[in-house]
Amino acid sequence: MKKIISVLLILAMALALAGCGADDKASAQKAKNDVIAAANAIHTRRAPECRAVSYDMDLALDAEKNLVSGYEDLVIRNDANVPLDRVGLRYYAEALAPESEIGAVRNQDAGKEYELNPGKDDSVVYVMMEEDPLPAGETRTLRIEFSTVIPELDDRFGYHEKENGKMFLLTFWAPQLAAYENGRWDESPYFDPGESTYNMMSDYTVKLTAPEDYVVAASGKQKTRQGVTTITAPNVREMAIVACNYMTVEKEKVDGVLFNMYRPAYEGFDKLYDVMRDNAKAALRLFRETIGEYLYSELDIVPAFLSAGGMEMPGLVIESLPEGGEGSVPTGFYYDAALTVAHEVAHQWFYCAVGNDQFSEPWLDESFATFCANYLYHETANSALRAANRAEKELNEQADMLYHPGEPNIYATSTDEVHYINLPCDYYSERGYGTYVYSEGAEFLDALRQQMGDSFSGMLSDWYAANASGVVHSSDFVRKVTEFDSSPEVIGILNTYLSDEYLR
Numbered sequence: 381m382k383k384i385i386s387v388l389l390i391l392a393m394a395l396a397l398a399g400c401g402a403d404d405k406a407s408a409q410k411a412k413n414d415v416i417a418a419a420n421a422i423h424t425r426r427a428p429e430c431r432a433v434s435y436d437m438d439l440a441l442d443a444e445k446n447l448v449s450g451y452e453d454l455v456i457r458n459d460a461n462v463p464l465d466r467v468g469l470r471y472y473a474e475a476l477a478p479e480s481e482i483g484a485v486r487n488q489d490a491g492k493e494y495e496l497n498p499g500k501d502d503s504v505v506y507v508m509m510e511e512d513p514l515p516a517g518e519t520r521t522l523r524i525e526f527s528t529v530i531p532e533l534d535d536r537f538g539y540h541e542k543e544n545g546k547m548f549l550l551t552f553w554a555p556q557l558a559a560y561e562n563g564r565w566d567e568s569p570y571f572d573p574g575e576s577t578y579n580m581m582s583d584y585t586v587k588l589t590a591p592e593d594y595v596v597a598a599s600g601k602q603k604t605r606q607g608v609t610t611i612t613a614p615n616v617r618e619m620a621i622v623a624c625n626y627m628t629v630e631k632e633k634v635d636g637v638l639f640n641m642y643r644p645a646y647e648g649f650d651k652l653y654d655v656m657r658d659n660a661k662a663a664l665r666l667f668r669e670t671i672g673e674y675l676y677s678e679l680d681i682v683p684a685f686l687s688a689g690g691m692e693m694p695g696l697v698i699e700s701l702p703e704g705g706e707g708s709v710p711t712g713f714y715y716d717a718a719l720t721v722a723h724e725v726a727h728q729w730f731y732c733a734v735g736n737d738q739f740s741e742p743w744l745d746e747s748f749a750t751f752c753a754n755y756l757y758h759e760t761a762n763s764a765l766r767a768a769n770r771a772e773k774e775l776n777e778q779a780d781m782l783y784h785p786g787e788p789n790i791y792a793t794s795t796d797e798v799h800y801i802n803l804p805c806d807y808y809s810e811r812g813y814g815t816y817v818y819s820e821g822a823e824f825l826d827a828l829r830q831q832m833g834d835s836f837s838g839m840l841s842d843w844y845a846a847n848a849s850g851v852v853h854s855s856d857f858v859r860k861v862t863e864f865d866s867s868p869e870v871i872g873i874l875n876t877y878l879s880d881e882y883l884r
């Protein structure tokens with residue numbers, strides 16, 4: 381999630397937008413929608429056919445020049461049945477901070493340097509290998525030199541500066557193999573309100589040299605000694621790194637998972653950090669019990685100044701601090717933070733474990749994360765959520781955003797008119813994206829739960845167990861649901877929310 385749109389805004393948008401068509405293309409479809417027939421027509425299980433087996437990075441962070449540079453050895457394997465004469469890379473940093481650049485790309489085994497060609501999107505770079513194509517079934521190591529300029533920006537890719545200190549947030553920052561599906565390299569553009577990455581699982585190892593006073597949080601496990609951080613992250617879709625010279629970490633074991641709550645030294649946020657920590661822990665426990673085992677042995681929570689909301693990365697969650705800056709927690713923020721952190725933790729199950737093409741089928745992670753937080757987690761009324769509620773009350777007795785156990789879920793949108801939730805990111809307006817992909821998508825899953833009764837939780841666990849570490853498409857979900865319940869009522873719900881025309 382949850383880049384731009386906060387949980388509270390989603391509600392407001394949903395109410396404001398009820399009845400107006402942000403997705404005319406979808407509503408103008410033929411009248412008879414039949415996702416069952418469409419899902420059954422899509423037989424084969426599809427996944428990208430060129431895989432990044434591993435990334436081995438050796439990098440230095442220059443905290444004065446706001447630069448991370450060095451190289452990565454990317455091992456690619458060609459699982460397509462044709463030789464590849466070029467390989468697509470995604471380098472979002474170049475689109476976001478144009479001074480960033482890929483220096484040279486070599487065949488590490490042969491020492492040969494390849495020519496680079498730009499793609500249609502600024503974030504796409506093609507490595508041209510016409511002279512020695514990568515044969516089907518074989519692997520090759522590419523050494524990629526790059527230099528990423530980090531912009532001063534309170535966003536998921538950027539740095540925040542305070543007196544004598546900086547926090548660097550590195551997401552969308554390093555070259556990655558593009559997805560290669562049906563003979564095409566993925567060129568989906570960067571999508572600011574959401575994500576546009578589509579990655580298979582890879583193994584990452586990173587050596588990052590940074591000034592000695594910097595604390596580093598990252599996907600996987602990290603260890604810092606005399607300014608050199610070693611990161612080991614098997615089975616992740618990407619690598620997130622946060623480096624800051626004014627944060628400490630509070631470590632504890634939560635049911636065997638190493639839980640790291642990072643605490644940047646900002647004024648007035650201690651109670652907010654506690655709310656984030658306690659709700660993240662409670663959400664971690666709940667989703668392990670109700671959905672399935674957490675994929676990793678470590679989870680990092682890092683509060684930071686973002687544009688809004690939070691940001692999910694493998695084994696690491698970035699949680700938004702109030703836009704007003706240090707010292708002020710606005711009304712509604714504790715409670716919003718409690719549900720947002722639960723949403724981002726839920727993404728460890730949906731996006732990190734069960735992967736998807738986040739640009740073409742964003743609902744496959746966002747609707748699920750919203751459902752997990754705003755329904756499953758919300759309904760537990762656990763002590764962490766109640767504490768967020770109390771913090772909110774202390775802040776403002778008049779706050780009307782509070783959760784009162786036993787009352788209806790205020791995040792349910794209750795719009796009469798439903799629009800399809802399974803369209804690509806660029807088919808929605810920014811507001812429509814939040815309304816349909818998050819709110820309506822969560823309502824869709826809740827409607828299935830109400831209709832399916834007890835078999836819903838079995839279906840959800842099975843969906844997770846069958847697909848953890850893989851990638852899924854919407855048609856897979858339709859088939860999974862009907863495996864458990866193919867009643868006319870359930871089929872009616874599937875046809876109400878999902879468009880057969882856009883089913884993949």
Ligand SMILES: [Zn+2]
Pocket residue numbers: 381382692723724727745746749
């Ligand atoms: Zn999300």
